[in-house]
Amino acid sequence: MVHVDLGELSRRLAEHVVQTDSLPNRELLTAQASLIDAVAVSIAASTLTPAARPFLEVAMETSHGASAIIGFGERCSAPMAAWVNGALAHGIDYEDTHDSAIAHPHAAAIAAALAIVDYRADAISGTELLTAIGLAGDLVCRIAASFDVSPDTFGWHVTPWLGVFGAATAAGKLLKLDANQMIAAWSLSMSQMASFGELKYSPLSDVRSVRDAFAAKAGVLGAMLAARNVRGYDEPLGGKAGFLNGVARNQYQPARILEDLGEKFLGAEVSFKPWPACRGTHAYIEAGIAISRMPGFDASKVDEIEVVINQKNEMLCVPEEIKRAPENAIGAKFSIPFTLATALVKGEVAIASFEPDALQDPKILSVAAKVRHRLDPNIPLRATTKGSVTVRAGKDEFSHSVEKALGHPEKPLGPAEHKAKFDDCLSYAARPFSDKTRTQLWECLNQLHTLNDARKMTALLA
CATH class of the missing domain: 3.30.1330.120 (2-methylcitrate dehydratase PrpD)
Incomplete structure (x- = not known):
């Protein structure tokens, strides 16, 4: 079992994130598949999640910027684009999931990462984008897998709590934060978050569908502040009153977070949903x-x-x-x-x-x-x-x-099923895609790992 000094947990994870410049090919292509899936289901949510439109309206009223908003064909500031994209990410409950960790590792992370693509002054390559997404998904799964008891037992709704770490990690990696800044990004993002289980007792609430908006925006803002050297907590994860003790109430196994770190990437073990439901x-x-x-x-x-x-x-x-x-x-x-x-x-x-x-x-x-x-x-x-x-x-x-539902890595969807899901989702776009643009987007997303500039992809989204 891996020895864990809780006072150094965040630093070990932050150093791993900032020092990892590329992922193995399998993990990189799985991150790409997660991005394709996320883009498709978010586009569908632009019409199928009515609660997402007010997010768009507020974002357009209050911000200006270059970051692409999925499905609506608009642009605004990076934090607000992440906010709208996050509102779409889980809107129709069709995004990928890690079955055993019980986590949606990429919903908030991809919403945040896409916002940074058009925000950063220099070009972000496809490989750089996918590496950030893969590292973020891995971190979310590691934290989720460490719980002995779901924090939901204590009144939280833990998915957005996990998502804020994914969003801050993806955004921070793309903003080239160092380890101290990455720790600060997690701290500053956490400081903006609260996610309560009361939504389970409110069946007409919109919060469950748009929940990732708040995590994605918090992650981007936290990373942007950290890049300007705003200091956070010394130990946001393993501290005496950090995330794990505060939210999981000491009922977790920290060794699971570090086990095979850098050798095994849990975000690459996701299941892709064949049906748009929990x-x-x-x-x-x-x-x-x-x-x-x-x-x-x-x-x-x-x-x-x-x-x-x-x-x-x-x-x-x-x-x-x-x-x-x-x-x-x-x-x-x-x-x-x-x-x-x-x-x-x-x-x-x-x-x-x-x-x-x-x-x-x-x-x-x-x-x-x-x-x-x-x-x-x-x-x-x-x-x-x-x-x-x-x-x-x-x-x-x-x-x-x-035993294991369709879509699990041991029972994967085939290429034709992935393409059919993509086409079906795009047919619900608030701003319809022409056949030509739909084909271009599909081809661009599938070639993303070869692109020098990921803005070629976001240009097709906006």
């Missing part, structure tokens, strides 16, 4: 689609449905009355009963599955009302994509179990 629903969506194709299955004849879940995924089943009939898209995406019922009735789950008419579909709501969950304490906390579904219809029973 990753915890995916085992049940996959099982539902499989059952819908079984001989003799008829969704209209279903009597009872049992889903087996772990403790983490219980939040996707309760309160039952809300999860069986969610009132908005983001609520439906965080519902095992609704997403499973959609899979059973329609045989698929797509972006259109969360449009207003779909949320009122009586066939889907009827099936969702029949879903009952059973907690299995033997399923580990981090096995969030493991689950099973049993459907009873008269004398017939249909069952399907999933």
Whole structure:
């Protein structure tokens, strides 16, 4: 086990970030795939996340600058561009995720990194951009994987807390901070953040969908201030009242943060979502689609449905009355009963599955009302994509179990599936792309690791 001096934890991580100039080819190309995925789902969110438009309006009213805003085709200051891009990053819950760390490592980080591309005076190469994204994703996953108990248990909503470290790391790396400045960037970014679990009890809240806006903006501002030598905390992560003690309440394993540092990049182990919903629903969506194709299955004849879940995924089943009939898209995406019922009735789950008419579909709501969950304490906390579904219809029973949901590195999406997701997402852009520009953007993103100037990519976004 790696020895960890908590008084030096932040410094060891900061030195690793600033001293790493490139990633291995596999990790670099995975960071590129994460960027492509993030750009696509953010573009779709420009029309599918109504709460994101006020972010755009405020940004345009209050700032001027060169940084590209995804999907809307506008430009503004770097912090405000990160703010809007962050509001889009999780808007339709379609971005990549690290299944076992239980983290969205790139949402805020990519929103922040893209804002810096047009802010920095000199050109940022594609490799430099992807390295910053890869390092940020790795750090987020390492922190998330260290928890013995989710900080959500203590009333936090931890995803944006993690995101602020990713955003500050990506922005700080691109601004060429030294180790002292990187530590300051984390400190100054943390100082702008608060993320509470109350949103779980407010089903009509927009905060869950736009949450990464605040982390992305804080990360960019923190890095910009650190570049001007504003000092932060000595030990923002491992200090007596730093992030890990304050948010995780000492229930974490710091050795996990440093294990194989520089040799293994956890951000390259992400899963890419085949369905636009919380990753915890995916085992049940996959099982539902499989059952819908079984001989003799008829969704209209279903009597009872049992889903087996772990403790983490219980939040996707309760309160039952809300999860069986969610009132908005983001609520439906965080519902095992609704997403499973959609899979059973329609045989698929797509972006259109969360449009207003779909949320009122009586066939889907009827099936969702029949879903009952059973907690299995033997399923580990981090096995969030493991689950099973049993459907009873008269004398017939249909069952399907999933160990690791589709999209996991061991069950990856194919090139055609990635391209289909990209094209589908771009069809929802607030400022439509011509066929020519769409092709150019796809080609540019896939060649990003070879480009000397990443502004060739952001020019196509704006």
